[in-house]
Amino acid sequence: MKINHYHFNMEGYELVDKAMNVGYRMLLGEEITYEPNDSDKVEDMVFIPDPTQSEMELAEDLLEYFVEEEEYEKCANIRDIIKLKKVINKLIWIKR
Secondary structure, three states, rough: HHHHHHHHHHHHHHHHHHHHHHHHHHHHOEEEEEEOOOOOOOHOOOOOOOOOHHHHHHHHHHHHHHHHHHHHHHHHHHHHHHHHHHHHHHHHHHOO
């Protein structure tokens, strides 16, 4: 029974990790292509971030996740995106 529970947790972890990495790639503006299929396998599923989240909310969630995962290069990229977004927002506000 514990082995099945462990397997379930690992599968859940892999799903979250896959979703977070897709969100990271989207945040970086990478072209993400999906090929539709009729598969019901987990590895063939498409994961996208919550569409109700703002880009900043997504960035903050991703930053928190990748800090916990100790993926510091991704953290630095996300931090830079957050800083750049704040500068752009200030510049837009000044021009109004």
